[in-house]
Amino acid sequence: MINRIVLVGRLTRDPEMRYxxxxxxxxxxxxxxxxxxxxQDGKREADFIDCVVxxxxxxxxxxxxSKGSMAGVDGRLxxxxxxGQDGQKRYRxxxxxxxxxxxxxxxxxxxSAPPPRDDEAPQAKGGFDQQPYSGxxxxxxxxxxx
Amino acid sequence: MINRIVLVGRLTRDPEMRYxxxxxxxxxxxxxxxxxxxxQDGKREADFIDCVVxxxxxxxxxxxxSKGSMAGVDGRLxxxxxxGQDGQKRYRxxxxxxxxxxxxxxxxxxxSAPPPRDDEAPQAKGGFDQQPYSGxxxxxxxxxxx
Amino acid sequence: MINRIVLVGRLTRDPEMRYxxxxxxxxxxxxxxxxxxxxQDGKREADFIDCVVxxxxxxxxxxxxSKGSMAGVDGRLxxxxxxGQDGQKRYRxxxxxxxxxxxxxxxxxxxSAPPPRDDEAPQAKGGFDQQPYSGxxxxxxxxxxx
Amino acid sequence: MINRIVLVGRLTRDPEMRYxxxxxxxxxxxxxxxxxxxxQDGKREADFIDCVVxxxxxxxxxxxxSKGSMAGVDGRLxxxxxxGQDGQKRYRxxxxxxxxxxxxxxxxxxxSAPPPRDDEAPQAKGGFDQQPYSGxxxxxxxxxxx
DNA sequence: TTTT
DNA sequence: TTTT
Numbered sequence: 367m368i369n370r371i372v373l374v375g376r377l378t379r380d381p382e383m384r385y386x387x388x389x390x391x392x393x394x395x396x397x398x399x400x401x402x403x404x405x406q407d408g409k410r411e412a413d414f415i416d417c418v419v420x421x422x423x424x425x426x427x428x429x430x431x432s433k434g435s436m437a438g439v440d441g442r443l444x445x446x447x448x449x450g451q452d453g454q455k456r457y458r459x460x461x462x463x464x465x466x467x468x469x470x471x472x473x474x475x476x477x478s479a480p481p482p483r484d485d486e487a488p489q490a491k492g493g494f495d496q497q498p499y500s501g502x503x504x505x506x507x508x509x510x511x512x
Numbered sequence: 513m514i515n516r517i518v519l520v521g522r523l524t525r526d527p528e529m530r531y532x533x534x535x536x537x538x539x540x541x542x543x544x545x546x547x548x549x550x551x552q553d554g555k556r557e558a559d560f561i562d563c564v565v566x567x568x569x570x571x572x573x574x575x576x577x578s579k580g581s582m583a584g585v586d587g588r589l590x591x592x593x594x595x596g597q598d599g600q601k602r603y604r605x606x607x608x609x610x611x612x613x614x615x616x617x618x619x620x621x622x623x624s625a626p627p628p629r630d631d632e633a634p635q636a637k638g639g640f641d642q643q644p645y646s647g648x649x650x651x652x653x654x655x656x657x658x
Numbered sequence: 659m660i661n662r663i664v665l666v667g668r669l670t671r672d673p674e675m676r677y678x679x680x681x682x683x684x685x686x687x688x689x690x691x692x693x694x695x696x697x698q699d700g701k702r703e704a705d706f707i708d709c710v711v712x713x714x715x716x717x718x719x720x721x722x723x724s725k726g727s728m729a730g731v732d733g734r735l736x737x738x739x740x741x742g743q744d745g746q747k748r749y750r751x752x753x754x755x756x757x758x759x760x761x762x763x764x765x766x767x768x769x770s771a772p773p774p775r776d777d778e779a780p781q782a783k784g785g786f787d788q789q790p791y792s793g794x795x796x797x798x799x800x801x802x803x804x
Numbered sequence: 805m806i807n808r809i810v811l812v813g814r815l816t817r818d819p820e821m822r823y824x825x826x827x828x829x830x831x832x833x834x835x836x837x838x839x840x841x842x843x844q845d846g847k848r849e850a851d852f853i854d855c856v857v858x859x860x861x862x863x864x865x866x867x868x869x870s871k872g873s874m875a876g877v878d879g880r881l882x883x884x885x886x887x888g889q890d891g892q893k894r895y896r897x898x899x900x901x902x903x904x905x906x907x908x909x910x911x912x913x914x915x916s917a918p919p920p921r922d923d924e925a926p927q928a929k930g931g932f933d934q935q936p937y938s939g940x941x942x943x944x945x946x947x948x949x950x
Numbered sequence: 951t952t953t954t
Numbered sequence: 955t956t957t958t
Contacts, residue, residue: 367613367666367954368584369691369705371735372516372810374660374876374907399661401736413661413737436907438514438812438876443663443735444693445705445751452744455951459737459751467513469812469874470908513874513958514812515837515851517881518664520730520759520805545807547882559807559883582761584666584730589809589881590839591851591897598890601955605883605897615666615728616762659905660876664808668953690953706952726953730806759805816956836957852956872957 369442371461374469375399377435378414383428393424395431397439397461417441419463427466438467515588517607520615521545523581524560529574539570541577543585543607563587565609573612584613661734663753666761667691669727670706675720685716687723689731689753709733711755719758730759807880809899812907813837815873816852821866831862833869835877835899855879857901865904876905 375397383393398412417439419427431437441463450456521543529539544558563585565573577583587609596602667689675685686708693703709731711719723729733755742748813835821831832854839849855877857865869875879901888894 367615367692368518368520368586368611368730369663369665369667369707370516370518370586371663372514372660373662373735374514374812374905399659401661413735415661415735415737438660440514440516443665443705443707443751443753445707456748457751459735459749461735465514467812469513513837514810514876515853516811517807517809519807519881520666520761521807545805559881561807561881561883584806589811589851589853589897589899591853602894603897605881605895607881613666659907660810660812660878660903662808662810662878664806666806670952688952692954702954704953728954732806732808757806761805814957834956838958848958850957874958 371439371441371443373397373399373415373417373439373461374436375412375415377431377433377437379433381427381431383424390421391424391428392418392420393427394418395427397437415461416459417461417463417466419466423463423466430468431466435468436470438465438469439463440465440467517585517587517589519543519545519561519563519585519607520582521558521561523577523579523583525579527573527577529570536567537570537574538564538566539573540564541573543583561607562605563607563609563612565612569609569612576614577612581614582616584611584615585609586611586613663731663733663735665689665691665707665709665731665753666728667704667707669723669725669729671725673719673723675716682713683716683720684710684712685719686710687719689729707753708751709753709755709758711758715755715758722760723758727760728762730757730761731755732757732759809877809879809881811835811837811853811855811877811899812874813850813853815869815871815875817871819865819869821862828859829862829866830856830858831865832856833865835875853899854897855899855901855904857904861901861904868906869904873906874908876903876907877901878903878905 378396378398381393381395383391385391395417397415397417399415400410400412427437439461441461444460444462446458446460447455448458524542524544527539527541529537531537541563543561543563545561547557547559573583585607587607590606590608592604592606593601594604670688670690673685673687675683677683689707689709690704691707693705719729731753733753736752736754738750738752739747740750816834816836819831819833821829823829835853835855836850837853839851865875877899879899882898882900884896884898885893886896
């Protein structure tokens with residue numbers, strides 16, 4: 367009934383975009399969110415959290431984020447079930463993003479990509495802020511409700 | 513750039529709905545969220561947090577919630593400035609709700625109001641779940657983006 | 659780096675408590691969180707989200723919550739890997755609760771359990787508020803850091 | 805009863821640290837969080853949200869963040885009342901941080917400060933993750949419960 | 951394996 | 955009183 371999650375982490379690899387049969391863009395990526403206190407004794411533990419975005423945001427994520435990019439995600443946790451290759455029912459956890467925020471670049475420099483043009487940016491209820499000049503860029507969906 | 517708040521508390525008084533000149537419903541209410549550890553020594557401290565909802569949700573909140581109702585709110589914190597009666601600039605904090613969830617009733621019984629009819633419920637991106645049979649009811653906006 | 663999740667839902671079954679070898683209480687339970695818009699056309703979909711709490715809270719959850727209870731959880735999403743029975747590496751998603759809040763009862767009446775005695779309740783950093791008189795009860799950890 | 809807020813924004817000025825009479829460090833700062841869709845038509849609106857951190861984190865914020873730094877805050881919204889200079893009761897909204905995360909620097913370069921040494925970093929329940937190699941640094945409280 |  |  368309430369299901370809200372906010373993550374900030376780095377992409378473990380380049381995002382993967384595809385289109386549904388009806389032509390809707392979907393992008394998946396994984397965020398590495400280091401756990402508390404990892405690192406203090408040499409070990410670096412992280413949670414690798416699968417995320418999915420739809421539509422305009424999917425395209426923006428695909429265009430502007432890549433392996434190592436830091437991103438903020440605001441969404442809900444979805445648990446899907448599927449049939450394993452051995453016929454067993456299994457579960458998959460995935461964060462369905464309402465908003466994705468481009469927060470920074472890989473260690474070696476700021477992401478070179480320019481911010482997306484958002485002139486027409488509509489009301490992405492529940493999505494993130496858009497702020498072309500904020501050093502980060504917004505990747506909110508900007509044409510379709512979801 | 514990320515601004516997300518989730519509250520669960522009780523309405524301190526009946527919600528107040530009005531319409532903007534352009535006919536959009538706006539409802540304001542205050543949630544009492546008890547602070548940590550209040551109560552342990554007799555004192556009960558709470559934060560009284562002003563909330564605002566728009567459109568369809570505004571109407572539902574007004575219809576189904578009242579003083580003492582328990583509600584969940586998912587939204588963003590907005591700080592507005594205004595001119596005080598003494599000419600001073602002052603600030604007002606308000607949670608702009610993307611979703612409001614009807615969680616329970618006043619102590620004396622469950623809220624008697626029936627759940628809203630949500631047949632037509634659209635995609636309330638970022639809003640809360642709708643589930644007429646869940647014991648709680650959803651008050652998501654269901655006709656206008658915001 | 660930021661990993662915060664807030665859930666409100668109902669327990670799908672009674673919570674299960676056990677003790678670690680070092681004597682620490684751990685309780686696991688699953689929360690059913692209905693998805694958006696389920697129900698409008700007859701289908702009622704939910705996410706079944708596994709949660710875990712430690713120590714004092716584990717004991718309180720075990721004592722005061724049961725199948726059907728409504729609860730609020732504030733925590734972080736943890737992805738653990740384990741070896742499947744077929745030697746395959748698999749992942750398990752679990753919300754590690756910082757705070758658990760007892761929000762309501764099953765439909766037939768309010769949970770009959772009395773609120774936990776919290777006289778000694780300490781500072782549960784990051785946990786939820788405690789407010790014995792608020793209609794809900796708090797199940798915050800109250801003796802050990804975690 | 806549940807009161808959780810997550811923010812990412814930039815410091816509007818250098819943080820201000822002081823000590824209470826009992827010697828506890830407190831640091832206050834304001835985060836500028838741009839509102840949704842500001843910028844699309846030239847206007848850039850933001851919410852200026854006051855935050856407060858205590859103890860070890862207060863010291864770290866004071867040491868490693870400055871005007872323009874990007875930071876993530878995880879905490880609760882607190883509304884305090886005070887007597888205005890005109891005898892009127894007024895309210896002040898403030899986010900009490902459980903965790904503060906150093907996310908980036910001002911535009912001209914990455915914040916030059918080295919990450920805090922966190923060898924001894926304890927379990928900051930409800931605080932943020934620590935990850936020395938993630939490009940950001942953690943400013944979690946690391947010696948006192950709060 | 952799922953709650954109302 | 956506000957940041958990029």
